[in-house]
Amino acid sequence: MKRDIKSLSYEELNNEIISIGLPKFRSKQIFEWLHKFGVSSFDEMSNISKDLRAKLSNSFFISSCEIEQRFVSEIDGTVKYLFRLYDGEYVESVIMKYKYGYTICVSSQVGCKMGCTFCASTLAGFQRNLEAGEIESQLHSAQSDLNIRISNIVLMGIGEPLDNYDNVVKFFHNVNHENGLNISMRNITVSTCGIVPRIYDLMDEELPVTLTISLHAPNDEIRSRTMPVNNKWGIEEIIKACRAYIEKTNRRVSFEYTLINHVNDSKECALELAGRLNGMLCHVNLIPVNDVEERGNVRSTDKNIHKFSDVLKMNGINATIRRTLGSDINASCGQLRRKRNEVE
Numbered sequence: 001m002k003r004d005i006k007s008l009s010y011e012e013l014n015n016e017i018i019s020i021g022l023p024k025f026r027s028k029q030i031f032e033w034l035h036k037f038g039v040s041s042f043d044e045m046s047n048i049s050k051d052l053r054a055k056l057s058n059s060f061f062i063s064s065c066e067i068e069q070r071f072v073s074e075i076d077g078t079v080k081y082l083f084r085l086y087d088g089e090y091v092e093s094v095i096m097k098y099k100y101g102y103t104i105c106v107s108s109q110v111g112c113k114m115g116c117t118f119c120a121s122t123l124a125g126f127q128r129n130l131e132a133g134e135i136e137s138q139l140h141s142a143q144s145d146l147n148i149r150i151s152n153i154v155l156m157g158i159g160e161p162l163d164n165y166d167n168v169v170k171f172f173h174n175v176n177h178e179n180g181l182n183i184s185m186r187n188i189t190v191s192t193c194g195i196v197p198r199i200y201d202l203m204d205e206e207l208p209v210t211l212t213i214s215l216h217a218p219n220d221e222i223r224s225r226t227m228p229v230n231n232k233w234g235i236e237e238i239i240k241a242c243r244a245y246i247e248k249t250n251r252r253v254s255f256e257y258t259l260i261n262h263v264n265d266s267k268e269c270a271l272e273l274a275g276r277l278n279g280m281l282c283h284v285n286l287i288p289v290n291d292v293e294e295r296g297n298v299r300s301t302d303k304n305i306h307k308f309s310d311v312l313k314m315n316g317i318n319a320t321i322r323r324t325l326g327s328d329i330n331a332s333c334g335q336l337r338r339k340r341n342e343v344e
């Protein structure tokens with residue numbers, strides 16, 4: 001079975017190169033082709049001899065994300081891709097343009113096991129983890145298609161990144177490597193539904209990535225109704241892990257809070273949330289729930305969203321209401337892959 005050469009770390013690639021009796025500088029060249037230039041075939045590696053290219057392609061393949069569909073928002077230029085992977089599976093990515101540059105929202109798994117009741121990603125089931133190279137290929141494909149340089153990455157596409165921990169951490173290192181895309185870890189945000197043991201693992205890696213928690217409720221009773229993962233690790237445990245993360249990394253943690261009408265958007269909920277987060281170096285992102293057909297969740301009224309935000313602020317909690325981008329192209333993830341699966 002051939003292995004994906006793009007999913008090797010620099011050190012792993014180096015060991016492979018040395019083990020086939022080649023000088024070390026070849027690792028740098030090959031790593032650059034794969035990660036800085038994002039080539040999808042060994043033949044494109046023009047400073048590598050034919051012999052060596054043949055040797056490499058005997059043992060390895062190069063993972064990629066083929067563009068299956070592309071949607072461009074007429075409202076704000078947000079671009080959404082449906083990518084096909086080598087085994088015929090699909091994932092989605094979204095490119096958003098902000099004042100400071102381009103941000104990509106990448107998928108980390110094909111599907112998701114977490115079962116959150118408002119989310120589309122979980123509906124089509126879980127197939128497999130993405131390899132580190134496949135997460136990175138989403139950047140390469142989008143960059144070359146749009147002729148842009150991406151500066152920021154959020155892991156908020158399909159999948160639960162901390163349920164694919166090793167590949168995700170390897171992706172951080174590869175995308176940050178000076179011979180690769182060289183994207184600062186400070187420009188990477190990893191979002192989790194709250195896999196507590198992995199939060200501690202990430203903390204111990206001491207990487208300057210931003211941690212975001214999909215909280216969506218102020219207490220276990222409400223949270224367990226919408227997020228089954230909460231039955232395993234409750235809010236107390238999550239907040240405790242976040243406080244430890246902040247203590248150790250000195251980095252602000254963010255909380256995502258999706259507002260659903262009559263579910264989690266009352267004044268009492270806002271007050272309870274403010275109490276929980278009291279004194280913490282954190283920020284709350286308020287997101288009006290995006291209606292997913294089968295889910296039947298209704299977004300909070302604008303009035304309630306603003307009220308919720310005001311209550312948090314009056315109680316000393318930083319909060320912003322997330323601007324909606326790409327609303328005309330179903331930019332929130334999980335929806336395309338599901339439609340595609342229905343067709344096949």
Ligand code: SAH
Nearest residue numbers: 118119156159160191192193214256289290
């Ligand atoms: N599994 C990770 C990464 C997914 S990030 C996590 O849970 O954090 C995607 C974000 O969008 C999460 O905060 C998720 O809870 C949120 N989300 C999912 N479905 C949504 C919907 N219908 N409307 C608004 N936000 C949604």
